[in-house]
Amino acid sequence: MPGVPRYFGLKGKNLNLAIAFIAGLDFLLFGYDQGVTGGLLDLPSFTKYFPEINPEDPLIKDLEGVKAQRSTNQGIAVAAYNLGCFLGAVFTIFVGNPLGRKKTIFWGSVIMTIGALLQTCSYHLPQFIVGRIITGWGNGMNTSTVPTWQSETSQAHERGKLVMVEGMLITAGITISYWINYGFAWIGENEVAWRFPLAFQIFFALIIFGTILNLPESPRWLVMQGRETEAIEVLESLNDKPRDDPFIKNEIAAVRATVQEMSQGSYSSLFKMSEYREFHRVVLAYVNQMYQQISGINLITYYAPLLYKDIGLDDNHYPKLLAACNGTEYLMAAFVPIFIIELVGRRKLMLFGAAGMSLSMVALTITNYFLTVKDVTEAGIGQAVFLFVFNTFFGIGWLGMTWLYPAEIVPLRIRAPTNALSTSANWIFNFLVVMITPVAFETIGYKTYIIFAVINAFIFPTVYFFFPETRYRSLEEMDDIFKKTTNIFNVVPISLKEPHRYDKHGQLKPEYIEDVVRKESVSHGVAKESVNDASS
Numbered sequence: 001m002p003g004v005p006r007y008f009g010l011k012g013k014n015l016n017l018a019i020a021f022i023a024g025l026d027f028l029l030f031g032y033d034q035g036v037t038g039g040l041l042d043l044p045s046f047t048k049y050f051p052e053i054n055p056e057d058p059l060i061k062d063l064e065g066v067k068a069q070r071s072t073n074q075g076i077a078v079a080a081y082n083l084g085c086f087l088g089a090v091f092t093i094f095v096g097n098p099l100g101r102k103k104t105i106f107w108g109s110v111i112m113t114i115g116a117l118l119q120t121c122s123y124h125l126p127q128f129i130v131g132r133i134i135t136g137w138g139n140g141m142n143t144s145t146v147p148t149w150q151s152e153t154s155q156a157h158e159r160g161k162l163v164m165v166e167g168m169l170i171t172a173g174i175t176i177s178y179w180i181n182y183g184f185a186w187i188g189e190n191e192v193a194w195r196f197p198l199a200f201q202i203f204f205a206l207i208i209f210g211t212i213l214n215l216p217e218s219p220r221w222l223v224m225q226g227r228e229t230e231a232i233e234v235l236e237s238l239n240d241k242p243r244d245d246p247f248i249k250n251e252i253a254a255v256r257a258t259v260q261e262m263s264q265g266s267y268s269s270l271f272k273m274s275e276y277r278e279f280h281r282v283v284l285a286y287v288n289q290m291y292q293q294i295s296g297i298n299l300i301t302y303y304a305p306l307l308y309k310d311i312g313l314d315d316n317h318y319p320k321l322l323a324a325c326n327g328t329e330y331l332m333a334a335f336v337p338i339f340i341i342e343l344v345g346r347r348k349l350m351l352f353g354a355a356g357m358s359l360s361m362v363a364l365t366i367t368n369y370f371l372t373v374k375d376v377t378e379a380g381i382g383q384a385v386f387l388f389v390f391n392t393f394f395g396i397g398w399l400g401m402t403w404l405y406p407a408e409i410v411p412l413r414i415r416a417p418t419n420a421l422s423t424s425a426n427w428i429f430n431f432l433v434v435m436i437t438p439v440a441f442e443t444i445g446y447k448t449y450i451i452f453a454v455i456n457a458f459i460f461p462t463v464y465f466f467f468p469e470t471r472y473r474s475l476e477e478m479d480d481i482f483k484k485t486t487n488i489f490n491v492v493p494i495s496l497k498e499p500h501r502y503d504k505h506g507q508l509k510p511e512y513i514e515d516v517v518r519k520e521s522v523s524h525g526v527a528k529e530s531v532n533d534a535s536s
Contacts, residue, residue: 005237007215012240016154019215020162022208023150024169026105026142027403029112029204031173033139035327036197037078037132038302039181039320042309046194050125053077055438071438073125078302080129082431084115084136085143089424092144093267093417100225101149101218104141109209111138113202120199135201140427142208143403144420151407151475152218152415153238164341167400168334173204174301175327181305182320220412220475223252223259231255246513254476259412269414270421276411277482280491284467285406285422291459292402293429295357296452297394299437300326300387307387310441311371311380322384329388333395342504345471346405347463347492353397354459360390361453368446402426408470409478468495477501 004011010018040046047054055070088108096104115135122128146166154162180197187193216238222231232243232252241248272278300307304326308319337349363386370379402422410418440448468491470478481498485491501512 004240004242005233007237008211011237015216015237016162019150019153020165022211022215023146023162024166025204026109026146026208027166028169028173028176029201029208030139030143031170031175032177032201032204033081033135033173034170034298034301035174035177035304036181036201037081039178039185039305039323040194040197041074041078041306043185043194045187045189045191049123050077050128052125055442068439068442071442075435075438077125077129077132079431079435081132081136081139082427082434084133085140085427086136086424086431087133088137088140088142089144089420089427090140091137092141092420093424096145096148096417096420097221097224100221101145101152102212102215104145105149106209106212108138108141108145109205109212111135111141113138113205113209116198116202116205120195120202136427138205140423143426144423147403147407148415148419149218151404152220153216153234161338161341164338164400164404166403167395168331168338170399171327171331171334171395175324175331178304178320178324178327182317182324185317185320219251220255220259220415223255224412228252228256247508250508250512254474255412257476267414267417270417275483276479277485278411278414280485280488281410281482282414282418282421285410285418286425287462288405288467289402289422289426290429291354291462292398293426293433294452294455295354295394295398295459296361296433296449296455297391297398298430298433299448299452300391302434303437304387308384311384326388326391330391330395333392334399336396337400341400341404342471345469346401346408347467347469349397350401350463350467351397351460353393353401354456354463356393356397357390358453358456358460360386360393361449361456364390365446365449365453368449372445405467405470408473408475409468409482411479411482412475465489465492468492470495472500472502472504474501 007015008018041053042056047057051057053070053074055067055074057070060066060070088111092104099107112135115131115133115138118131118134119128120131122131150162150166177197180200184193184197216234217230219231219234219238222228222234232248235248235251236243239245239247239251243249243252269278270282273280304323305319308322311319341349364383367379367382367386370376371383406419406422407415437448440451466488468478468481473481473495477498477500481495482491484494484498500509502508
């Protein structure tokens with residue numbers, strides 16, 4: 001009997017770590033793209049080529065109409081990336097299932113590379129914007145698919161940690177971009193100060209599309225395509241167990257049953273309310289992604305250097321240094337949920353994050369009011385501190401959550417289009433925030449923070465009442481929980497009270513092992529009876 005299959009010579013835990021590395025690298029690239037542009041906007045070598053997006057040009061200081069228009073142009077240029085991400089996510093709704101998880105990620109990475117080359121070689125604003133849209137398109141494909149691929153190749157007890165690692169690596173990418181921007185800012189007028197930071201993203205994309213096709217495909221997608229033998233081989237490799245092990249038998253039986261029951265699904269199923277409550281689950285996934293973006297995180301991520309510059313720290317590239325330090329602290333905060341996500345669950349982290357983010361935005365409102373209206377310069381220190389505090393709460397409660405949660409709560413047949421749709425929410429609201437930020441600060445000033453304080457306060461009760469817990473749940477268990485749900489209010493108590501099939505170590509509980517054995521016996525008995533009938 002052949003041994004357990006290997007990928008790159010890896011199996012079991014090491015193979016899961018390899019998948020997590022590539023999935024995480026994609027999110028590191030995603031974070032890098034988010035953070036890199038904000039640090040380039042005030043570079044003389046950058047504004048020389050793109051003066052249309054430089055509202056701080058001293059030559060237009062007294063021309064308020066021109067300054068407002070350039071603020072709008074800046075928002076458009078920066079947010080063009082997010083618009084591309086939205087288009088890529090919508091595109092994935094239609095190509096995600098036909099292509100499969102691996103091929104979608106492969107082509108997404110190729111498209112990102114093309115977009116990055118266009119940005120790096122730009123000499124005019126239209127080319128720069130087109131490059132950002134193309135880069136975003138590829139990233140939209142990837143971020144719609146990677147969480148699904150990661151979730152469908154992970155065991156229930158490891159899934160939360162692995163996807164939280166992806167979230168942590170978003171901040172790692174942001175941090176890397178901030179420090180690179182800070183270092184290259186000292187170059188001065190040389191164009192490499194902005195062309196190299198834009199080109200560096202290609203390095204990550206090359207690793208992804210150079211390795212992804214040689215890693216395991218999602219076993220659930222393989223079963224859905226009728227390739228069950230390949231799915232069993234993948235499960236053997238991922239779990240380092242032979243195919244006759246009860247764990248593998250249970251996994252393939254559960255996946256097979258789900259695929260069979262959901263085989264009639266279609267894109268229109270996104271809006272149906274059968275016993276699986278598809279539309280209910282799609283709405284939860286969509287709102288979860290929307291909440292992450294309208295919290296205001298990208299107000300800071302994209303414009304951190306400019307926000308620190310407004311405090312009055314103009315010398316020695318201090319705004320970029322503070323932004324880099326902020327990103328580093330953000331990265332440290334993002335490590336926390338990796339170790340506690342399975343201990344405390346998804347709901348508690350989301351509630352903790354929403355409460356802290358709301359209070360942080362209240363503090364930013366007050367400090368920015370005293371700084372900009374009352375001209376109390378000391379308030380700038382408070383504003384700098386609470387930009388750090390906000391990122392801490394976001395990093396712990398919401399950073400990785402929206403890449404994990406939607407993939408956990410939707411049924412298999414519509415999992416890919418639902419995650420693409422929910423990711424499109426992430427990007428369209430990301431686009432909205434990034435687009436309006438320069439204009440909002442130009443027109444309503446400190447009141448911009450009030451908007452986000454109220455939004456985060458509203459997130460808290462909606463999570464408490466409507467978002468079910470998925471901790472220690474297999475993807476098939478969530479199907480059963482929603483089948484028992486009768487309205488939007490009782491899914492939370494059901495998710496908290498329903499017995500778990502797996503323990504905290506990911507092992508199938510004894511009563512479910514017995515159930516698998518019993519089902520196998522019945523299946524063999526029926527098969528044997530059929531053979532006897534045929535013989536007679």
